[in-house]
Amino acid sequence: MRPSSRPARRAGRPGPRPGPRPGARFGADAEAGSASLEFITAGLILLVPLVYLVLALSAVQAGTLAVEGAARQAARVYVQAPDEAQATVRAERAVEFGLADYGIPTESAAVRIRCAPAPGTCLTRQGRVVVTVGVVVALPFVPDLLSLGRPAGILVQSSATQTVSRFRGSG
Numbered sequence: 001m002r003p004s005s006r007p008a009r010r011a012g013r014p015g016p017r018p019g020p021r022p023g024a025r026f027g028a029d030a031e032a033g034s035a036s037l038e039f040i041t042a043g044l045i046l047l048v049p050l051v052y053l054v055l056a057l058s059a060v061q062a063g064t065l066a067v068e069g070a071a072r073q074a075a076r077v078y079v080q081a082p083d084e085a086q087a088t089v090r091a092e093r094a095v096e097f098g099l100a101d102y103g104i105p106t107e108s109a110a111v112r113i114r115c116a117p118a119p120g121t122c123l124t125r126q127g128r129v130v131v132t133v134g135v136v137v138a139l140p141f142v143p144d145l146l147s148l149g150r151p152a153g154i155l156v157q158s159s160a161t162q163t164v165s166r167f168r169g170s171g
Contacts, residue, residue, distance in 0.1 A: 055140045060154055062102050063137035068158040070098030070109075075131040075162040078113065084122055088113065095133055110134045110157075125166050132159040 074091040081087030091113060096106045112132040115122035122129055134157030142152040 052141070059140055060137050060156065063104060063135055063154075063156040064158070066099050066102035066104050067109075067133045067135055067156050068160075069101070070095045071131050071133040071158045071160040073098050074111070074113075074133065075129055075160040078129050078131060079123070079162045079164045081123070087123065091131060098133075099135065104135055104137070108135050123164055123168070125164060125168050127164045128161055129164065130159055130161045132157060134158075 073094040077094045078087045078091040081090050092111060095109060095111050099106050099109055110133070113122075114130045114132075116128040116130065121127045134155060136153040136155050138151040138153040144151055
């Protein structure tokens, strides 16, 4: 047998560890603590836009629900009024209440009332009343667009149609 150039190991003592020497600046020791920094950075980069998206969609959804409810109530109130003058006042008031429930200012609302089949037949039997309500929903945390004095927003509108009762005025 040939003599080995390596020294014999004693039983129970491990040999030298493979890998970098203890003072080396690469490997697993060099990246200690950077995972938490990477997680926080990546989390903020992804979380901030996601939170803004949720806020913006919530604002638009609230505006959508507000105009839909306001248009529906205005059309219902309009067809139940005794004459067109009171019908218009009541419909505008219903829109104000509907938008106020969602915190939307009524000054920015556009209300349009149309009658079918002819413009002068609003409160006749089987006449149809179409109420359209539209508002601009401001996006949260967006400054004035081009310094025009109004915030950037999305136009949301809804229409509701009600038919006047065929028994109107018969009793």
